[in-house]
Amino acid sequence: xxxxxxxxxxxxxxxxxxxxxxxxxxxxxxxxxxxxxxxxxxxxxxxxxxxxxxxxxxxxxxxxxxxxxxxxxxxxxxxxxxxxxxxxxxxxxxxxxxxxxxxxxxxxxxxxxxxxxxxxxxxxxxxxxxxxxxxxxxxxxxxxxxxxxxxxxxxxxxxxxxxxxxxxxxxxxxxxxxxxxxxxxxxxxxxxxxxxxxxxxxxxxxxxxxxxxxxxxxxxxxxxxxxxxxxxxxxxxxx
Numbered sequence: 001x002x003x004x005x006x007x008x009x010x011x012x013x014x015x016x017x018x019x020x021x022x023x024x025x026x027x028x029x030x031x032x033x034x035x036x037x038x039x040x041x042x043x044x045x046x047x048x049x050x051x052x053x054x055x056x057x058x059x060x061x062x063x064x065x066x067x068x069x070x071x072x073x074x075x076x077x078x079x080x081x082x083x084x085x086x087x088x089x090x091x092x093x094x095x096x097x098x099x100x101x102x103x104x105x106x107x108x109x110x111x112x113x114x115x116x117x118x119x120x121x122x123x124x125x126x127x128x129x130x131x132x133x134x135x136x137x138x139x140x141x142x143x144x145x146x147x148x149x150x151x152x153x154x155x156x157x158x159x160x161x162x163x164x165x166x167x168x169x170x171x172x173x174x175x176x177x178x179x180x181x182x183x184x185x186x187x188x189x190x191x192x193x194x195x196x197x198x199x200x201x202x203x204x205x206x207x208x209x210x211x212x213x214x215x216x217x218x219x220x221x222x223x224x225x226x227x228x229x230x231x232x233x234x235x236x237x238x239x
Contacts, residue, residue, distance in 0.1 A: 001025045007056030016042045017204045029177040031192035032185040034201035040185040048078045077144035081155040087129030102147040114142040134165035154184045189224040
């Protein structure tokens with residue numbers, strides 16, 4: 001699980017995150033939503049150890065990101081919004097390289113299982129730069145689940161994908177979260193609809209942390225877009 005306590009992030013004079021506290025547990029898909037610049041990607045990068053928070057504490061299964069970084073990050077698989085793939089590599093070689101970085105003993109089985117889950121078996125021998133955007137995204141997710149992380153963090157996983165590809169990613173997230181935690185940042189509220197919990201940020205502040213059922217109740221129609229607008233507008237009116 002993830003414990004976030006009073007996390008604040010400043011970039012110069014700009015406050016990207018302000019006193020964020022959350023507790024996220026296994027068995028959930030958690031949708032992290034908010035307007036552009038709300039702080040979603042920044043929070044994900046802090047959780048994954050890419051950047052150090054200005055203040056506050058994050059623990060992954062009781063391991064501090066600060067003092068027990070290696071132990072904490074072993075639980076995490078992360079797919080950033082911007083591609084982390086190497087275009088000149090063969091898909092299989094890329095996955096093998098990632099598996100070796102994780103010191104996975106039975107790396108061949110790990111690659112086979114991940115490839116089947118993400119439906120990329122037919123492109124394992126292809127060069128990454130020749131793949132469609134949908135296949136590239138699935139290769140990225142496959143690389144993130146090779147070590148069977150208990151926490152999978154996905155930043156805009158369906159951006160630019162066609163409807164069938166989007167549905168496959170949504171089905172995967174829902175299935176993976178049965179025994180793990182999936183934290184997904186998205187502007188596509190259809191992706192958020194599969195979530196058990198909604199966490200909403202606005203201007204670096206936490207303005208919503210509730211079940212999907214309660215989030216839908218914010219709008220009389222139960223529409224996610226309406227609920228999003230109402231919650232974000234209410235926050236702006238308080239300023």
